[in-house]
Amino acid sequence: MSAVDVLEGPGGPGGPVSETAARRRRVLGVRGWPRQAKIGAGILAVLVLAGVLAPLIAPYGQNTLDFDHILSGPSFSHPMGTDSTGRDVFSRTLYALRVDLAIVVFVTYVSLPVGVLIGAVAGYFGGIVDAIIARIIDTMIAFPFMVLVIAVIAIVGPGVKGVLIGVPVVAWALYARLARSEMLVLREQPFMLATTALGYSRTRAILRHAVPNLMRPCLIYSTLDMVVNLLLLASLAYLGLGAQPPNAELGSIIADGQSTLLDAWWVATLPGLVVVLFGVGAGLLGDGLSDGRLRGGVQ
């Protein structure tokens, strides 16, 4: 009997795969990733580590003034040079990274579950519920993102709090739209029909059976969204709406360095390159993960 039902491993009918090996591949996963995803993950890991360990790595305090070395270029004692008040740009960048990454991760991964849930509900029920939610999503997306966030900041006041509230208020809509469109496809799958035929509640069908299937595309999108959020954050800080001085944020360091760009290019350029590096890392990771070869789970 079992002779016919041979096990087909993920790599084709190559005979039974050892359970532990198969399991390890599923749990860790990284080993099976395409190279660009690994490189992207590596870049992000270095940046996150640098941010987390900022107080340990940074050679100077973020607000330590050194009037003997004003606007000195990159050297061994100041790898990214110093700014117009002699503060070490490298140390400030590390501290800025720490704050910015925390904020970016927070606003991205608060928006994601909220958006996925709203989108899943809209797609699952369809009809009037879907029509209402879809119109709200469209409205949120049609409205200029930055303006809406600035409006929220205007209400709660400038600083990190405004960003933490303002971004998720708007950013869920993109996840909701993505989750809704995936749900429309998923809803027609026989296994979703099976949840009804087995007498499961709608809550169970959505949360336990639909949402895990929606997470993959949303998580991939979130890597790109993090870049957007980091840029947004830098833009807000540049406009003076982010972390308040003297504390560092990537955007505010760049804004400070702008006035001395011609005399001391390093103040604005090097932290800018860190932003670019983050974007490249997240982009590689997201692009690599959306690679079709990884979609082995769904046929």
Place this chain on the structure above:
Amino acid sequence: MTALLRIEGLRIEFDGDDGPLVAVDGAGLSVAPGEVVGLIGESGSGKSLTCRSVMRLIPRPGRVAAGEIEFDGRDVLAMSGKELRDFRAHDAGMIYQDPFSSLNPVHRIREQIAETLRVNLGMDKAGARAQAVELLDGVGIPDPERRALSYPHELSGGMRQRVMIALATASRPRLLLADEPTTALDVTTQAQILALMLRLRAERGMAVLLVSHDFGVISQVCDRVVVMYAGHVVETGPIEALYTNAQHPYTRALLESVPQLESAGRRTRRPGIAGVPPELSEVLPGCVFMPRCRHAQPGCASISMALQPVSEGHETACPVRPFAGTDSAPAARAGAQS
């Protein structure tokens, strides 16, 4: 014997631009406890809709416009949301044609079966997991302890259909609705799945409503057969009666078009059935099969499609009876040789 499932005068409509499209019209059937009933017909005959209507799972925008569906004396169409969920959870199970997408790709198969045991039977987590492994063993999954930890994509089609059967029958329903469960499988696996359903029937006294377009499948496992054409039940009866004494020209034409090994290698063609089934929007007066029927008579345009008894348990919708007294089995064989 009282019927476990009784469908009468079922009418399923889809709203179209020019009034409703009738997909199933006046269909009726019954399934006794422990009985295996085959529902056969070509694509679009309404067999799957009839089957799904038992669970009230007709895809939107279809709806049951008229008729009765009774399960064990309870009116399925009148059930409230709570009663309906309870009915789906405990009394009837359903399996489908496509074993590749009927299991959730992100959960291990053990968890999917254990979930149903916990939610529908109130078992605790450890007990449900152990029971899930036992159920997998029960449907013939080799090495169930290890297989239970697999994800659906790691299993072959036949294995997945076994898992699906284990899942659908986990809460010991009295009726299994099998909507073309073997169509996507190769012949060997098909026979194993059919044997498995027969075994579960024997072990648990579970009734099966088997939807298929394949007389070969139906003849292997069914006690009784219901033949559908264009939304109507055209003939119903015990499997032997239908094989030896089919009275409806459509049933006989279906039997004649089943390929047989005897004709292998000979340059013969099965007769087939000329023409195509009517569109949903076509409303035919009288017999719906008349345009394709070789035995049609002028009076056929005004007859009703009501079933009339032929013998004990055997009913046909054809009042003309062109085959009265002739054996349909030789006719089927003759078709193979001509």
